[in-house]
Amino acid sequence: MIRGIKGVKDILPDEVGRWQLIEATARRLAEVYGFREIRVPVFEVTDLFARSIGASTDIVEKEMYTFQDRDGTSLTLRPEATAGSVRAYIEHNLSASPTAQKLYYFGPMFRHERPQAGRLRQFHQFGVEAFGCAEPAADVEVISLLWRFFSTLGLPDLTLEINSLGEAGDRPAYKAVLLEFLKTREAQLCQNCRRRMATNPLRVLDCKVPECRAATEGAPKLTDHLSPHARAHFDAVLVGLQTLEIPFLLNPRLVRGLDYYTLTTFEVTCSHLGAQNAVGAGGRYDGLVETLGGSKTPAVGFAVGLERTVLALPGAALPTPSKLIYVASFGPQGAPAGRRMLYELRALGIQADTDHRASTLKAHMKQADRLGASLTVIVGDDEAAKNCVIVRDMTSKEQVELPLSTTAINLQKRLNTA
Protein backbone atom coordinates (compact mmCIF):
# COMPACT_ATOMS: atom_id res chain seq x y z
CA MET A 1 0.00 0.00 0.00
CA ILE A 2 1.27 3.44 -0.88
CA ARG A 3 0.91 5.69 2.11
CA GLY A 4 0.85 9.45 2.38
CA ILE A 5 4.10 11.23 3.12
CA LYS A 6 5.19 11.63 6.73
CA GLY A 7 3.84 14.83 8.23
CA VAL A 8 1.38 15.36 5.38
CA LYS A 9 -2.25 14.79 6.20
CA ASP A 10 -5.46 14.18 4.32
CA ILE A 11 -8.35 16.35 5.42
CA LEU A 12 -11.28 13.95 5.22
CA PRO A 13 -14.92 14.85 4.46
CA ASP A 14 -15.92 14.61 8.13
CA GLU A 15 -13.48 17.37 9.11
CA VAL A 16 -13.85 19.61 6.07
CA GLY A 17 -16.83 21.38 7.64
CA ARG A 18 -14.55 22.86 10.28
CA TRP A 19 -12.10 24.02 7.62
CA GLN A 20 -14.82 25.62 5.55
CA LEU A 21 -16.15 27.47 8.56
CA ILE A 22 -12.70 28.78 9.44
CA GLU A 23 -11.89 29.77 5.87
CA ALA A 24 -15.23 31.49 5.36
CA THR A 25 -14.82 33.42 8.60
CA ALA A 26 -11.28 34.47 7.69
CA ARG A 27 -12.25 35.54 4.21
CA ARG A 28 -15.30 37.46 5.35
CA LEU A 29 -13.46 39.33 8.13
CA ALA A 30 -10.46 40.11 5.95
CA GLU A 31 -12.78 41.65 3.37
CA VAL A 32 -14.66 43.53 6.09
CA TYR A 33 -11.31 45.00 7.13
CA GLY A 34 -10.55 46.07 3.58
CA PHE A 35 -8.04 43.39 2.66
CA ARG A 36 -8.07 41.82 -0.80
CA GLU A 37 -7.08 38.29 -1.64
CA ILE A 38 -3.82 37.51 -3.38
CA ARG A 39 -2.82 34.06 -4.64
CA VAL A 40 0.89 33.56 -4.95
CA PRO A 41 2.69 30.39 -6.11
CA VAL A 42 3.56 27.59 -3.71
CA PHE A 43 7.12 27.55 -5.01
CA GLU A 44 9.63 30.28 -5.64
CA VAL A 45 13.30 30.74 -6.35
CA THR A 46 15.20 29.57 -3.26
CA ASP A 47 17.04 32.83 -2.89
CA LEU A 48 13.81 34.70 -2.17
CA PHE A 49 13.35 32.81 1.10
CA ALA A 50 17.01 32.88 2.05
CA ARG A 51 17.09 36.64 1.73
CA SER A 52 13.79 37.40 3.44
CA ILE A 53 13.52 34.88 6.26
CA GLY A 54 17.23 35.01 7.01
CA ALA A 55 20.02 32.74 5.85
CA SER A 56 20.92 31.59 9.34
CA THR A 57 17.40 30.77 10.57
CA ASP A 58 16.37 27.17 11.18
CA ILE A 59 13.78 27.41 8.43
CA VAL A 60 16.32 28.27 5.78
CA GLU A 61 19.16 26.21 7.16
CA LYS A 62 17.43 22.87 7.52
CA GLU A 63 13.69 22.96 6.97
CA MET A 64 13.14 23.90 3.34
CA TYR A 65 11.97 21.57 0.59
CA THR A 66 14.45 22.61 -2.07
CA PHE A 67 14.95 21.04 -5.50
CA GLN A 68 16.51 21.83 -8.83
CA ASP A 69 14.51 22.85 -11.84
CA ARG A 70 15.51 21.30 -15.18
CA ASP A 71 17.80 24.19 -15.97
CA GLY A 72 19.50 23.89 -12.59
CA THR A 73 17.71 26.80 -10.89
CA SER A 74 17.22 26.14 -7.20
CA LEU A 75 13.53 26.23 -6.30
CA THR A 76 11.84 25.89 -2.92
CA LEU A 77 8.36 25.00 -1.69
CA ARG A 78 7.30 28.06 0.31
CA PRO A 79 7.81 27.74 4.08
CA GLU A 80 5.65 30.86 4.57
CA ALA A 81 3.87 33.32 2.32
CA THR A 82 5.17 36.74 3.29
CA ALA A 83 8.21 36.44 1.04
CA GLY A 84 6.10 35.56 -1.98
CA SER A 85 3.58 38.31 -1.23
CA VAL A 86 6.35 40.90 -1.01
CA ARG A 87 7.88 39.60 -4.21
CA ALA A 88 4.54 39.92 -5.99
CA TYR A 89 3.99 43.36 -4.46
CA ILE A 90 7.28 44.58 -5.90
CA GLU A 91 7.08 42.71 -9.20
CA HIS A 92 3.62 44.05 -10.08
CA ASN A 93 4.32 47.49 -8.69
CA LEU A 94 1.35 47.29 -6.34
CA SER A 95 2.74 50.22 -4.41
CA ALA A 96 1.52 52.38 -7.29
CA SER A 97 -2.04 51.25 -6.69
CA PRO A 98 -3.99 53.22 -4.13
CA THR A 99 -6.19 50.20 -3.35
CA ALA A 100 -4.01 47.13 -3.39
CA GLN A 101 -1.99 47.73 -0.26
CA LYS A 102 -3.80 45.34 2.05
CA LEU A 103 -3.55 41.69 1.05
CA TYR A 104 -4.67 38.37 2.48
CA TYR A 105 -3.91 34.82 1.45
CA PHE A 106 -4.65 31.17 2.21
CA GLY A 107 -2.66 28.14 1.37
CA PRO A 108 -0.30 25.31 2.14
CA MET A 109 3.21 25.89 3.48
CA PHE A 110 6.02 23.38 3.67
CA ARG A 111 8.68 22.85 6.30
CA HIS A 112 10.72 19.71 6.80
CA GLU A 113 10.38 19.25 10.56
CA ARG A 114 9.58 16.28 12.77
CA PRO A 115 5.79 16.25 12.98
CA GLN A 116 4.05 16.56 16.34
CA ALA A 117 0.76 17.83 17.71
CA GLY A 118 -0.11 20.98 15.76
CA ARG A 119 2.90 20.73 13.49
CA LEU A 120 2.99 19.18 10.05
CA ARG A 121 5.33 19.24 7.08
CA GLN A 122 2.56 20.51 4.88
CA PHE A 123 0.42 22.87 6.92
CA HIS A 124 -1.94 25.69 6.07
CA GLN A 125 -1.97 29.35 6.88
CA PHE A 126 -4.29 32.29 6.56
CA GLY A 127 -2.37 35.55 6.64
CA VAL A 128 -2.55 39.25 5.89
CA GLU A 129 0.02 41.84 4.88
CA ALA A 130 -0.60 45.58 5.07
CA PHE A 131 1.88 47.57 3.00
CA GLY A 132 2.76 51.23 2.93
CA CYS A 133 1.58 52.40 6.32
CA ALA A 134 4.10 53.09 9.08
CA GLU A 135 1.47 54.33 11.52
CA PRO A 136 0.93 52.39 14.75
CA ALA A 137 -2.73 52.35 13.73
CA ALA A 138 -1.81 49.82 11.04
CA ASP A 139 -0.32 47.48 13.65
CA VAL A 140 -3.45 47.86 15.75
CA GLU A 141 -5.71 47.22 12.77
CA VAL A 142 -3.91 44.00 11.89
CA ILE A 143 -3.89 42.78 15.48
CA SER A 144 -7.54 43.61 15.90
CA LEU A 145 -8.39 41.57 12.81
CA LEU A 146 -6.42 38.64 14.21
CA TRP A 147 -8.14 38.91 17.57
CA ARG A 148 -11.58 39.30 16.04
CA PHE A 149 -11.01 36.26 13.85
CA PHE A 150 -10.30 34.03 16.85
CA SER A 151 -13.09 35.47 18.97
CA THR A 152 -15.60 35.12 16.16
CA LEU A 153 -14.73 31.45 15.92
CA GLY A 154 -15.04 31.20 19.69
CA LEU A 155 -11.59 29.78 20.39
CA PRO A 156 -11.27 29.41 24.15
CA ASP A 157 -8.49 30.54 26.48
CA LEU A 158 -6.51 32.80 24.19
CA THR A 159 -3.67 35.10 25.16
CA LEU A 160 -2.32 37.94 23.05
CA GLU A 161 1.30 38.64 23.83
CA ILE A 162 3.12 41.61 22.43
CA ASN A 163 6.62 43.00 22.34
CA SER A 164 8.78 45.42 20.40
CA LEU A 165 12.04 44.42 18.80
CA GLY A 166 12.99 48.01 18.13
CA GLU A 167 14.17 49.53 14.90
CA ALA A 168 16.84 48.01 12.72
CA GLY A 169 19.62 49.62 14.73
CA ASP A 170 18.21 48.81 18.17
CA ARG A 171 18.55 45.08 18.02
CA PRO A 172 22.30 44.77 17.39
CA ALA A 173 22.98 47.30 20.13
CA TYR A 174 20.75 45.44 22.54
CA LYS A 175 22.25 42.10 21.54
CA ALA A 176 25.63 43.35 22.68
CA VAL A 177 24.25 44.49 26.04
CA LEU A 178 22.39 41.23 26.51
CA LEU A 179 25.41 39.15 25.62
CA GLU A 180 27.46 40.97 28.26
CA PHE A 181 24.82 40.08 30.81
CA LEU A 182 24.53 36.46 29.69
CA LYS A 183 28.26 35.95 30.01
CA THR A 184 27.98 36.70 33.71
CA ARG A 185 25.28 34.00 34.05
CA GLU A 186 26.65 31.45 31.63
CA ALA A 187 27.32 28.87 34.34
CA GLN A 188 23.61 28.76 35.26
CA LEU A 189 22.34 28.32 31.72
CA CYS A 190 21.34 25.06 30.07
CA GLN A 191 23.45 23.48 27.35
CA ASN A 192 21.03 24.73 24.74
CA CYS A 193 21.17 28.31 25.86
CA ARG A 194 24.95 28.37 25.86
CA ARG A 195 24.76 27.35 22.23
CA ARG A 196 22.09 29.98 21.63
CA MET A 197 24.38 32.68 23.01
CA ALA A 198 26.40 32.26 19.86
CA THR A 199 23.57 31.67 17.39
CA ASN A 200 20.66 33.75 18.67
CA PRO A 201 21.10 35.37 22.09
CA LEU A 202 17.53 36.72 22.15
CA ARG A 203 16.24 33.17 22.21
CA VAL A 204 17.86 32.57 25.59
CA LEU A 205 15.19 34.82 27.06
CA ASP A 206 12.53 32.56 25.59
CA CYS A 207 13.97 29.32 27.05
CA LYS A 208 11.50 27.07 28.86
CA VAL A 209 14.01 25.63 31.34
CA PRO A 210 13.15 27.09 34.78
CA GLU A 211 16.82 27.56 35.73
CA CYS A 212 17.39 29.63 32.61
CA ARG A 213 14.34 31.73 33.28
CA ALA A 214 15.58 32.38 36.81
CA ALA A 215 19.06 33.20 35.60
CA THR A 216 17.74 35.70 33.10
CA GLU A 217 15.22 37.24 35.50
CA GLY A 218 17.18 40.45 35.82
CA ALA A 219 18.33 40.57 32.24
CA PRO A 220 18.24 43.92 30.50
CA LYS A 221 14.99 44.29 28.57
CA LEU A 222 14.87 45.01 24.90
CA THR A 223 12.01 47.40 25.54
CA ASP A 224 14.31 49.47 27.77
CA HIS A 225 16.74 49.85 24.89
CA LEU A 226 14.38 51.16 22.26
CA SER A 227 15.12 54.28 20.28
CA PRO A 228 12.76 57.16 21.09
CA HIS A 229 10.88 56.57 17.87
CA ALA A 230 10.52 52.83 18.49
CA ARG A 231 9.38 53.53 22.04
CA ALA A 232 6.75 56.00 20.86
CA HIS A 233 5.54 53.60 18.19
CA PHE A 234 5.20 50.76 20.70
CA ASP A 235 3.37 52.94 23.20
CA ALA A 236 0.97 54.10 20.51
CA VAL A 237 0.21 50.49 19.56
CA LEU A 238 -0.52 49.61 23.18
CA VAL A 239 -2.79 52.61 23.60
CA GLY A 240 -4.52 51.65 20.38
CA LEU A 241 -5.22 48.16 21.71
CA GLN A 242 -6.52 49.58 24.96
CA THR A 243 -8.85 51.86 23.03
CA LEU A 244 -10.32 48.82 21.30
CA GLU A 245 -10.38 46.93 24.60
CA ILE A 246 -8.29 44.12 23.22
CA PRO A 247 -6.58 42.42 26.17
CA PHE A 248 -2.83 41.87 25.82
CA LEU A 249 0.14 40.81 27.85
CA LEU A 250 3.51 42.52 27.56
CA ASN A 251 6.11 39.83 27.00
CA PRO A 252 9.66 41.19 26.80
CA ARG A 253 10.82 37.63 26.16
CA LEU A 254 8.73 37.25 23.02
CA VAL A 255 11.14 36.82 20.14
CA ARG A 256 10.09 36.02 16.62
CA GLY A 257 12.27 33.63 14.70
CA LEU A 258 12.25 35.29 11.34
CA ASP A 259 14.90 37.89 10.64
CA TYR A 260 12.65 40.40 8.91
CA TYR A 261 10.64 41.46 11.94
CA THR A 262 11.09 44.98 13.32
CA LEU A 263 9.30 47.01 16.00
CA THR A 264 6.00 45.35 16.97
CA THR A 265 5.81 41.58 17.28
CA PHE A 266 2.87 39.64 18.65
CA GLU A 267 1.64 36.12 19.16
CA VAL A 268 -1.70 34.60 20.10
CA THR A 269 -1.49 31.34 22.03
CA CYS A 270 -4.19 28.87 23.02
CA SER A 271 -3.66 27.11 26.32
CA HIS A 272 -4.95 23.68 25.40
CA LEU A 273 -3.01 22.99 22.27
CA GLY A 274 0.00 21.09 23.57
CA ALA A 275 3.54 22.30 23.08
CA GLN A 276 2.92 24.09 19.80
CA ASN A 277 0.41 26.52 21.22
CA ALA A 278 0.81 29.55 18.95
CA VAL A 279 -2.26 29.79 16.73
CA GLY A 280 -1.33 33.07 15.12
CA ALA A 281 1.60 35.45 15.14
CA GLY A 282 3.08 38.31 13.26
CA GLY A 283 4.64 41.70 13.41
CA ARG A 284 6.04 44.63 11.54
CA TYR A 285 8.69 44.18 8.85
CA ASP A 286 9.56 47.64 7.63
CA GLY A 287 12.80 46.66 5.92
CA LEU A 288 11.74 43.64 3.92
CA VAL A 289 10.39 45.28 0.78
CA GLU A 290 13.61 47.23 0.40
CA THR A 291 15.72 44.14 1.14
CA LEU A 292 14.01 42.35 -1.74
CA GLY A 293 14.65 45.20 -4.15
CA GLY A 294 11.58 47.36 -3.77
CA SER A 295 11.39 50.91 -2.59
CA LYS A 296 11.46 51.58 1.13
CA THR A 297 8.00 50.43 2.27
CA PRO A 298 6.73 49.80 5.79
CA ALA A 299 4.61 46.69 6.31
CA VAL A 300 2.87 44.72 9.01
CA GLY A 301 1.12 41.36 8.93
CA PHE A 302 0.30 38.09 10.62
CA ALA A 303 -0.08 34.40 9.83
CA VAL A 304 -2.55 31.98 11.38
CA GLY A 305 -1.89 28.24 11.63
CA LEU A 306 -5.08 26.68 10.34
CA GLU A 307 -4.42 23.16 11.64
CA ARG A 308 -3.94 24.64 15.10
CA THR A 309 -7.10 26.68 14.71
CA VAL A 310 -8.99 23.52 13.76
CA LEU A 311 -7.60 21.77 16.85
CA ALA A 312 -8.72 24.59 19.12
CA LEU A 313 -12.11 25.12 17.48
CA PRO A 314 -14.94 24.20 19.85
CA GLY A 315 -17.22 21.43 18.61
CA ALA A 316 -20.25 23.69 18.99
CA ALA A 317 -18.89 25.91 16.24
CA LEU A 318 -19.64 23.26 13.65
CA PRO A 319 -22.26 24.30 11.11
CA THR A 320 -25.43 22.22 11.07
CA PRO A 321 -25.75 20.15 7.91
CA SER A 322 -28.42 21.27 5.47
CA LYS A 323 -31.69 19.40 4.95
CA LEU A 324 -31.45 16.45 2.60
CA ILE A 325 -34.19 14.79 0.57
CA TYR A 326 -33.71 11.12 -0.14
CA VAL A 327 -35.27 9.49 -3.17
CA ALA A 328 -36.17 5.83 -2.64
CA SER A 329 -37.11 4.42 -6.01
CA PHE A 330 -37.22 0.80 -7.13
CA GLY A 331 -38.75 -1.52 -9.66
CA PRO A 332 -38.72 -1.34 -13.47
CA GLN A 333 -41.08 1.65 -13.55
CA GLY A 334 -40.30 3.21 -10.18
CA ALA A 335 -36.51 3.44 -10.60
CA PRO A 336 -36.52 5.61 -13.74
CA ALA A 337 -39.28 7.80 -12.29
CA GLY A 338 -37.13 8.27 -9.20
CA ARG A 339 -34.07 9.21 -11.18
CA ARG A 340 -36.10 11.84 -12.95
CA MET A 341 -37.40 13.12 -9.61
CA LEU A 342 -33.84 13.38 -8.31
CA TYR A 343 -32.84 15.34 -11.39
CA GLU A 344 -35.71 17.79 -10.91
CA LEU A 345 -35.04 18.31 -7.21
CA ARG A 346 -31.41 19.06 -7.89
CA ALA A 347 -32.34 21.45 -10.68
CA LEU A 348 -34.24 23.42 -8.04
CA GLY A 349 -31.10 23.57 -5.93
CA ILE A 350 -32.40 21.15 -3.33
CA GLN A 351 -29.84 18.83 -1.78
CA ALA A 352 -31.11 15.41 -2.83
CA ASP A 353 -29.55 11.98 -3.02
CA THR A 354 -30.25 8.30 -3.47
CA ASP A 355 -28.34 5.01 -3.35
CA HIS A 356 -28.15 3.44 -6.79
CA ARG A 357 -27.19 0.09 -5.26
CA ALA A 358 -30.39 -0.25 -3.26
CA SER A 359 -33.07 -2.36 -4.96
CA THR A 360 -35.48 -2.79 -2.07
CA LEU A 361 -37.42 -0.21 -0.12
CA LYS A 362 -35.87 -1.46 3.09
CA ALA A 363 -32.35 -0.87 1.84
CA HIS A 364 -33.36 2.59 0.70
CA MET A 365 -34.91 3.50 4.04
CA LYS A 366 -31.83 2.39 5.88
CA GLN A 367 -29.64 4.54 3.67
CA ALA A 368 -31.98 7.52 4.00
CA ASP A 369 -31.66 7.20 7.75
CA ARG A 370 -27.88 7.01 7.64
CA LEU A 371 -27.66 10.08 5.44
CA GLY A 372 -29.84 11.97 7.91
CA ALA A 373 -32.53 12.74 5.35
CA SER A 374 -35.39 14.89 6.59
CA LEU A 375 -37.77 13.68 3.89
CA THR A 376 -37.87 10.57 1.75
CA VAL A 377 -39.64 10.41 -1.60
CA ILE A 378 -40.83 6.86 -2.25
CA VAL A 379 -41.44 5.81 -5.85
CA GLY A 380 -42.13 2.13 -6.50
CA ASP A 381 -43.86 0.56 -9.47
CA ASP A 382 -47.26 1.08 -7.81
CA GLU A 383 -46.70 4.80 -7.46
CA ALA A 384 -45.22 5.13 -10.94
CA ALA A 385 -48.33 3.44 -12.36
CA LYS A 386 -50.55 5.93 -10.53
CA ASN A 387 -48.30 8.90 -11.41
CA CYS A 388 -47.78 9.70 -7.76
CA VAL A 389 -45.17 9.45 -5.02
CA ILE A 390 -45.23 8.95 -1.27
CA VAL A 391 -43.42 11.58 0.77
CA ARG A 392 -42.35 10.41 4.21
CA ASP A 393 -41.31 12.73 7.00
CA MET A 394 -38.40 10.90 8.60
CA THR A 395 -38.89 12.29 12.08
CA SER A 396 -42.68 12.23 12.40
CA LYS A 397 -43.12 9.18 10.13
CA GLU A 398 -46.07 10.95 8.49
CA GLN A 399 -46.64 9.97 4.86
CA VAL A 400 -48.60 11.78 2.16
CA GLU A 401 -49.33 10.88 -1.44
CA LEU A 402 -48.52 13.60 -3.99
CA PRO A 403 -48.85 13.78 -7.77
CA LEU A 404 -45.58 12.89 -9.48
CA SER A 405 -45.42 15.95 -11.74
CA THR A 406 -45.63 18.64 -9.04
CA THR A 407 -43.74 16.93 -6.20
CA ALA A 408 -40.41 18.65 -6.75
CA ILE A 409 -41.89 22.13 -6.68
CA ASN A 410 -44.10 21.19 -3.71
CA LEU A 411 -41.11 20.01 -1.74
CA GLN A 412 -39.23 23.17 -2.53
CA LYS A 413 -42.06 25.22 -1.00
CA ARG A 414 -42.22 22.89 1.96
CA LEU A 415 -38.48 23.29 2.63
CA ASN A 416 -38.67 27.07 2.33
CA THR A 417 -41.47 27.36 4.87
CA ALA A 418 -40.06 24.77 7.27
Place this chain on the structure above:
RNA sequence: GUGGGUGUAGCUCAAGGGUUAGAGCGCCUGGCUGUGGCCCAGGAGGCUGCGGGUUCGAAACCCGUCACUCACCCCA
Protein backbone atom coordinates in the same frame (compact mmCIF):
# COMPACT_ATOMS: atom_id res chain seq x y z
C1' G B 1 18.65 15.71 13.86
C1' U B 2 17.72 13.78 19.38
C1' G B 3 14.66 11.38 23.19
C1' G B 4 10.06 8.90 25.21
C1' G B 5 5.43 6.21 24.26
C1' U B 6 2.41 3.01 21.20
C1' G B 7 1.57 -0.75 17.11
C1' U B 8 -4.07 -6.73 18.12
C1' A B 9 -10.93 -6.76 13.54
C1' G B 10 -13.17 -0.88 9.62
C1' C B 11 -12.94 2.23 14.69
C1' U B 12 -11.96 2.31 20.25
C1' C B 13 -9.61 -1.14 23.17
C1' A B 14 -9.06 -6.30 26.18
C1' A B 15 -6.08 -10.69 26.55
C1' G B 16 1.06 -9.68 30.56
C1' G B 17 4.18 -17.18 28.36
C1' G B 18 -0.39 -22.13 28.04
C1' U B 19 -6.81 -24.93 24.06
C1' U B 20 -9.66 -22.26 18.45
C1' A B 21 -6.86 -14.15 20.13
C1' G B 22 -11.96 -11.48 22.60
C1' A B 23 -15.51 -7.14 23.70
C1' G B 24 -18.11 -2.61 22.44
C1' C B 25 -19.28 0.29 18.25
C1' G B 26 -19.76 -0.24 12.95
C1' C B 27 -20.96 -3.77 8.84
C1' C B 28 -24.10 -8.01 6.66
C1' U B 29 -28.49 -11.44 7.18
C1' G B 30 -33.03 -12.75 9.45
C1' G B 31 -37.25 -11.73 12.85
C1' C B 32 -40.43 -7.61 9.39
C1' U B 33 -41.59 -10.73 1.11
C1' G B 34 -43.06 -2.27 0.02
C1' U B 35 -40.87 1.25 5.16
C1' G B 36 -35.25 3.54 8.62
C1' G B 37 -33.82 4.33 13.94
C1' C B 38 -35.09 0.69 19.01
C1' C B 39 -35.09 -4.50 20.37
C1' C B 40 -33.90 -9.86 19.61
C1' A B 41 -31.18 -13.88 17.01
C1' G B 42 -27.34 -15.17 13.83
C1' G B 43 -22.99 -14.00 10.65
C1' A B 44 -18.69 -11.99 8.13
C1' G B 45 -14.26 -9.75 9.31
C1' G B 46 -7.21 -10.90 12.27
C1' C B 47 -0.01 -13.38 8.53
C1' U B 48 -1.49 -9.60 16.75
C1' G B 49 3.18 -3.72 11.81
C1' C B 50 7.47 -6.48 9.60
C1' G B 51 12.07 -9.65 10.26
C1' G B 52 14.84 -12.54 13.42
C1' G B 53 15.84 -14.79 18.36
C1' U B 54 14.61 -17.29 23.30
C1' U B 55 11.05 -21.33 24.57
C1' C B 56 7.94 -27.75 24.52
C1' G B 57 4.82 -23.34 23.56
C1' A B 58 5.17 -16.02 21.91
C1' A B 59 0.10 -11.24 20.62
C1' A B 60 2.97 -11.25 25.27
C1' C B 61 9.96 -11.90 26.64
C1' C B 62 14.77 -10.19 23.79
C1' C B 63 17.18 -7.85 19.36
C1' G B 64 16.51 -5.30 14.90
C1' U B 65 13.44 -2.61 11.61
C1' C B 66 9.33 0.28 9.91
C1' A B 67 5.14 3.17 11.02
C1' C B 68 2.34 6.25 14.09
C1' U B 69 2.49 9.53 18.19
C1' C B 70 4.24 12.99 21.95
C1' A B 71 8.24 16.02 23.34
C1' C B 72 13.13 18.63 22.47
C1' C B 73 15.12 22.02 18.75
C1' C B 74 12.28 25.55 16.13
C1' C B 75 7.87 27.57 14.54
C1' A B 76 1.89 29.10 12.57
